[in-house]
Every structure is written in structure tokens, then in C-alpha cells.
Amino acid sequence: MPTASRTANKSRPKAKAASAPRSAPAAEAANTPDYSIAAVERALDLLEALARVGPAPLATLAEAAGCSRTAAFRLLRTLQGRGFAIQDEARGIWRLGARWGVLGRAAVEQGALAATAMPFLTDLGKLTGENVYLRVRDGMENETIAVFQSDPALRVYTELGKRGPLHAGSARMLLAHAPEAVQTQVLAQRLPRFTPATRTDSAWIAADLQRIRTRGYLITSDEVIPGAVSVTAPVRDASGQVIAALSLGAPSMRMRPPRPRTLLPQVIDAAVRLSQALGDKAPAGKPANGQNGASSTAPQRWPAGNGASAGPHSMFR
Numbered sequence: 001m002p003t004a005s006r007t008a009n010k011s012r013p014k015a016k017a018a019s020a021p022r023s024a025p026a027a028e029a030a031n032t033p034d035y036s037i038a039a040v041e042r043a044l045d046l047l048e049a050l051a052r053v054g055p056a057p058l059a060t061l062a063e064a065a066g067c068s069r070t071a072a073f074r075l076l077r078t079l080q081g082r083g084f085a086i087q088d089e090a091r092g093i094w095r096l097g098a099r100w101g102v103l104g105r106a107a108v109e110q111g112a113l114a115a116t117a118m119p120f121l122t123d124l125g126k127l128t129g130e131n132v133y134l135r136v137r138d139g140m141e142n143e144t145i146a147v148f149q150s151d152p153a154l155r156v157y158t159e160l161g162k163r164g165p166l167h168a169g170s171a172r173m174l175l176a177h178a179p180e181a182v183q184t185q186v187l188a189q190r191l192p193r194f195t196p197a198t199r200t201d202s203a204w205i206a207a208d209l210q211r212i213r214t215r216g217y218l219i220t221s222d223e224v225i226p227g228a229v230s231v232t233a234p235v236r237d238a239s240g241q242v243i244a245a246l247s248l249g250a251p252s253m254r255m256r257p258p259r260p261r262t263l264l265p266q267v268i269d270a271a272v273r274l275s276q277a278l279g280d281k282a283p284a285g286k287p288a289n290g291q292n293g294a295s296s297t298a299p300q301r302w303p304a305g306n307g308a309s310a311g312p313h314s315m316f317r
Helices: 002-019 024-031 038-053 058-065 069-081 099-109 112-128 169-176 180-188 202-215 259-277
Strands: 085-088 093-096 131-138 141-148 218-221 228-236 242-251
Touching: 038 058, 038 069, 038 093, 058 069, 069 085, 099 112, 112 131, 112 141, 112 242, 112 259, 131 169, 169 180, 169 202, 169 218, 169 228, 169 242, 180 202, 218 259, 228 259, 242 259
Parallel strands: none
Antiparallel strands: 085 093, 131 141, 131 242, 218 228, 228 242
């Protein structure tokens, strides 16, 4: 009898497991090989912390990376030996080394940002049925580095590699997060007008840059191309700085109110998810006014030390 009882007890967990089959996603995750290496993960966490909060002392970096001071010190010493980290012994702080410049330039030349962004642009384009663009600032202009073009043929379309101004249309998002020296130079010149709706008043634009930073998105109409409406959100990197603008563009005949604001949560969500893929780990908050249909994932923070003015532009203070 005791033997039979033990046998019955052993069979119960198996019966229970059979009655609750694992979901398909969970099963796929369980069957996916894990090739991650813990030491490499820790090193990358430390590097992202160094990019985000550095230059900084060892204790600060270890806390930001979620590792012990001993582990952080050993990793930093290893990186220092290869030129990827520098220690300022007099001040007791660590900073990124110059060797990262080579990797950064190589990543740009290989189109890393555009390649990373394309799945997110594609998802948003298929979800909304509209064109989606990724733009970056290059000096005093913006450049379109990735495009998802939807069907059918009637679309507002900007070709890959096209350059344009920073003061008009979706590119004003990039100007809002540019260093103050760039803002000063842009606003000090005579700004070109592309349509009757193009804003060229420097004082108005300076005030709008603050509004853009505060609410975390931008909706424009007819500013660069007549009959074109854009909904734009910022894309951030691991340091929290805005490095690109993700924009949905469509003809005004399909963007009559309230559709632009209805699409806003999807645009913001795509930008936030792309930012996370680029290493952005800062929490996102909802718009300051809590309205306008924006999702709670809207990035409303203003990272310190990115060189942009947090208030009205100094030219107009």
C-alpha cells in the first residue's frame, strides 16, 4: 500500500502539467537558445551607465549599472587597457575613451540607426496605412535616413537622403533638442518660407521649441509641402539625448481633425520602443497637460547636459 500511494503522488504533477499546456509564446521563449554571456552583459550595462551619467566616480557608475564596485572596477580597468575608458585619478572619475569614436563612426557609416529603426517604421506604417520617416540633424539641416512607404500610390513622400531646414515641419523637433549654439545660428538667419503656413518669425519659433520640449511631440500642417500633415515624436539614445525624429506624414485630406491626435499615441509608442531598442532606459511620462490623446508612454523628460536650453531661447529672454 505505501508503494502504491507514493506512485500515485508522483503521477499528480504530470497530470497537472498536461492539463495546463504552455502558451505558444512561452513555449517559443523556452525553446529559444540563450547565447548571452553574463560578463559581457555586465560590461555593456556599465558602458551604457558611463554614457548616461558619466563622467562619474566608480560608486555612481556601479550603482547605475546595477553591479558591485569590485566588478565595475575590474571591468573599467579592462576597458582602460584597450582605450575604451579613461580614469581621471586626480578627480576620481571615469569617462569614455577615445576608441569609441572609431566604433561610432563605423556604426554611422554602416547605417546602424536606420537599420535599427526600420522594423519600428514598418510596424507603424502598416498599423496606420501612412508613410513613416526617420530624420536626423546634420549640422544646420535635417536628413531623412529611413522611409517606410505605404500603398496605394497617393502618398506624401520624401525620398531617402533628402535634406531640408530645421525650422519648419517635423524637423523642428530636432531643432528643439539641438545645442543652443545651433538654435542661435538658425534663428539668427533669415528663414526661408516654403508655403503660406511656414513659420519664419524667430521669436515664435523659439517659444515653440520650448513647447515641443514640454509636451514631447509635434503636429504640423502645410509648413514644408502644401497639403501635408505630420505627427512627430523624439527618438532618444542610451544617454537620453534626442538623436532623431520619428514622423508620420499623410495628405491633409486624410488627416482632418481629430485624426492627427488619434494617431499620436501610435507615433509616440513607436518612438519610445525605438528609443528603448537604442538603449534608452529612462522612464517615460505622459504629456504635461494629460490631454490631447497622447498615451502615457510619451517621453516628457529633458535630459541634463545635452546642450539645449530648457527655457525660452536666450536670444529672447
